[in-house]
Amino acid sequence: MNDLLTAVYPGSFDPPTEGHINIIERGLKVFDKLIVVVAVNSAKKTIFTIEERIDLLKKIFKKNSRLEIDSFEDTLLVNYVRSKRAQVILRGLRTVKDYEYEFQMALANKQLAPELETVFMMTESRYSHISSSLIKEILELGGSGAGMVPQIVEKTVEKILEEKRKK
Numbered sequence: 583m584n585d586l587l588t589a590v591y592p593g594s595f596d597p598p599t600e601g602h603i604n605i606i607e608r609g610l611k612v613f614d615k616l617i618v619v620v621a622v623n624s625a626k627k628t629i630f631t632i633e634e635r636i637d638l639l640k641k642i643f644k645k646n647s648r649l650e651i652d653s654f655e656d657t658l659l660v661n662y663v664r665s666k667r668a669q670v671i672l673r674g675l676r677t678v679k680d681y682e683y684e685f686q687m688a689l690a691n692k693q694l695a696p697e698l699e700t701v702f703m704m705t706e707s708r709y710s711h712i713s714s715s716l717i718k719e720i721l722e723l724g725g726s727g728a729g730m731v732p733q734i735v736e737k738t739v740e741k742i743l744e745e746k747r748k749k
């Protein structure tokens with residue numbers, strides 16, 4: 583039995599936003615160990631490769647023995663969580679719009695792996711409007727991502743968009 587309380591925070595993180603960062607920082611206060619895992623969501627078209635998203639997350643967070651950044655593909659989330667000997671799936675909630683999807687996923691995961699718990703953290707109100715897709719739209723149209731994404735994310739997104747425009 584793993585004595586450490588370990589949570590897995592899965593997401594697309596395409597790109598990571600201040601909203602995600604806030605959940606990670608708060609998660610580190612609650613759990614002994616937090617594994618942020620970049621997951622492939624086939625329903626979402628992403629602009630960053632998994633490697634790029636991992637790289638961004640690693641650049642945002644300084645080395646911390648309690649924080650691991652990983653990815654998974656072609657595996658059920660619950661199987662990944664079990665393989666890491668974690669007990670908790672951490673998710674963030676922004677609005678009631680998130681609720682329906684999160685409720686369904688949490689119930690499905692409970693049925694698949696009754697020993698695991700999904701824990702939800704309510705967004706801080708200043709981040710409640712922030713989503714990766716909104717950021718992509720703002721940056722694509724030349725707006726500023728200040729306060730919504732770290733500078734490193736803004737710069738990388740701009741670089742990718744610039745390369746796309748050249749093609």
Ligand code: ADP
Binds near residue numbers: 626672705
């Ligand atoms: P997914 O494709 O799995 O929904 P996301 O990267 O969009 O991946 O989100 C990962 C998790 O982070 C989800 O639980 C989502 O609700 C949460 N999240 C995203 N943005 C915010 C935010 N601004 N505040 C709090 N939680 C957030």
